[in-house]
Amino acid sequence: MAPESPRSPALLPHQADPSTGLAHPRVELHVHLDTSLLYPAAKQLIPDLTPEAFRERWVAPPLCRDLTHFLDTVNPAIDLLQTEHALETAFRALVSDLQRDQVIYAEIRFAPLLHTRRGLSPRQVAHTVCRCAREQAAGTGVTLRLIFCTLRSFRADESLATARLALDFRRDGVAGLDLAGDEAGYGLAPHVPAFRLAREENLPCTAHAGEAKGPESVRETLLLLQPQRIGHGVRSVEDPDLVRELADRRIHLEICPGSNLQTRVVKRMQDHPIDQLYRAGIPLSISTDGRGISQTNLTREYRLVREAFGWTSRDFRQTNLMAIEAAFCDNDVKRHLAALLPDPPAEAMDPHRA
Ligand SMILES: [Zn+2]
Helix, strand or coil: CCCCCCCCCCCCCCCCCCCCCCCCCEEEEEEECHHHCCHHHHHHHCCCCCHHHHHHHHCCCCCCCCHHHHHHCCHHHHHHCCCHHHHHHHHHHHHHHHHHCCEEEEEEEECHHHHCCCCCCHHHHHHHHHHHHHHHHHHHCCEEEEEEEEECCCCHHHHHHHHHHHHHCHHHCEEEEEEECCCCCCCCHHHHHHHHHHHHCCCCEEEEECCCCCHHHHHHHHHHCCCCEEEECHHHHHCHHHHHHHHHHCCEEEECHHHHHHCCCCCCHHHCCHHHHHHCCCCEEECCECCCCCCCCHHHHHHHHHHHHCCCHHHHHHHHHHHHHHCCCCHHHHHHHHHHCCCCCCHHHCCCCC
16 A cells, blocks of 8 residues: 655644644554544535534544443444545545645554444455555555554354454555454453464464553553553553563553543543653554544644643653564564654753753
């Protein structure tokens, strides 16, 4: 999908970024297509839609009761994304948003089996999004990869079908398999065969864990699914042995601070474990999770972290390098992306350095 030798992305002119004091290219590993339904896309699909109606229907409350409540608010977006045209429209708007947000590489994830309510087959869904990703990568210069999600609530056969579909579309830009959905409500057993198949075929994997449940859920996920990365994983901080293990094994955490505030995993940003996990040597990076449902972007996410913990442009450069290291793309692409990050700033020049 993305060019084998990616060209320099058509970044919009770099403006001084108030969130970090440095406008630099970013890498995003954890962003969902369905929760990133943006107003311009919805407006294209529903011409008489007002911003107020969009906000009411497709944006989650700033504070949800919990992850389950947050996930309930995803349904209206799924309902809308049931045609090739709707999927393409949402995808294009998302990539434009990534480009505006200085993203040079993104892994966009979605569950193909959720978009079949109005007659599309999972293969049609996969084909449509893969084609759109290829076109958008070529048109914008943002290097894109796709991750197919199975959901906690899926049966074993649905999970396995998702893994097979990901393998079938590997040459079309699908780079990995994810497990998403209601962590607290469902176990892992039905998904073990899907992740085993992915492992046998060397398809990289990630899985949501340690968000609605504690460190035991991260341990269980690592044991049973053996993913290279964990989506969120923030509650690992509750178990010092697990923190050491994640650091030693270089298990990358895809951390989405704003999403964690919204689902009440943490009460205040100052309580967020990202700084502690970072200082413990765990590889991690910052993502948005859902740009539409949470009305966020990386500029906002970086600002949250900077305001709470005083991170400097040096720290954000480091997390972007760790994202590149953990990305589900080949080494040529990784070298190219790393070369696009600016040199570390001189400390004297960095106004945010403590
Ligand atoms: Zn997620």
